[in-house]
Amino acid sequence: MKLGVSTYSYWHFKPERVPIEHVLEEAARLELDGVEILHRQMASEANAYLQKLKRLAFIHGLNLYALSIHQGFVSPDAATRKKNINHTLHCIRLAHELGISAIRLNSGRWGTVASFDELMKTEGQEPTLPGHTEDEAFEWVIAAIEKCLPDAEKYGVILGLENHWGLTCTPEGVNRIVSAIDSDWLKVTMDCGNFLSHPYEKLKQIAPQTVLVHAKTYYGGGEWYTLDLDYAKIGEILESVGFRGYVSIEFEGKADAHVGVPQSVEMLRDCLPV
Numbered sequence: 509m510k511l512g513v514s515t516y517s518y519w520h521f522k523p524e525r526v527p528i529e530h531v532l533e534e535a536a537r538l539e540l541d542g543v544e545i546l547h548r549q550m551a552s553e554a555n556a557y558l559q560k561l562k563r564l565a566f567i568h569g570l571n572l573y574a575l576s577i578h579q580g581f582v583s584p585d586a587a588t589r590k591k592n593i594n595h596t597l598h599c600i601r602l603a604h605e606l607g608i609s610a611i612r613l614n615s616g617r618w619g620t621v622a623s624f625d626e627l628m629k630t631e632g633q634e635p636t637l638p639g640h641t642e643d644e645a646f647e648w649v650i651a652a653i654e655k656c657l658p659d660a661e662k663y664g665v666i667l668g669l670e671n672h673w674g675l676t677c678t679p680e681g682v683n684r685i686v687s688a689i690d691s692d693w694l695k696v697t698m699d700c701g702n703f704l705s706h707p708y709e710k711l712k713q714i715a716p717q718t719v720l721v722h723a724k725t726y727y728g729g730g731e732w733y734t735l736d737l738d739y740a741k742i743g744e745i746l747e748s749v750g751f752r753g754y755v756s757i758e759f760e761g762k763a764d765a766h767v768g769v770p771q772s773v774e775m776l777r778d779c780l781p782v
Contacts, residue, residue: 511782512542517759542571544756575603580616581652604663613667617674632677660693668697679713695719721755725772728763739779
């Protein structure tokens, strides 16, 4: 397995963004294999900026292996779904320009639980919009992803559906979407910190289709919640399905990232075959 870090680990959506260039330097200092870029953290989408990031990654001996983006296809409004499809297509091309081979894909959610704290109490599940059903939402998501697949194949960018909140907060939801589409260009991004109860049983269910792993860590206590994850056990799950891809650190603790990320690296190197 390869060990990398998400730029998100150094910036938790605070007012002042941490430059991606700084994360590349830190990743090289920690002798990591690569960096995952959080789209919302990018300073620009201008070609000069993209090529600068590629150049910096190369001279530091790093691979840019994933682009983490946000979109949501759970909406009864066709125009809203189309807007999110277009955003995903745009990011596929952006990833290609950066030499990135995978993007993190979200299904989206109903938005009927406004507070994130309340959403965590239900482990990411929420009621449907009045007059609509979950089956409808799965149909919207599947149809939207299918519209993105031709560009994914054309540009060589795998769509990694994450076990996130909403429809994909359960392994059954993730697998329902992936199996319905059955494409080499739609696989799974396993987020080890997004199953809040019985995580190992659930991670096993999505492991066979996993192409990218987000390893959440919480040194200093979590920004939103804290999980005590056994990464040796997770490593065994990944080895059992022959996973050899990137394990991407998503440090989500309150400690300074320049402390928490090195601690995460040390722990994961002890627990995983990286």
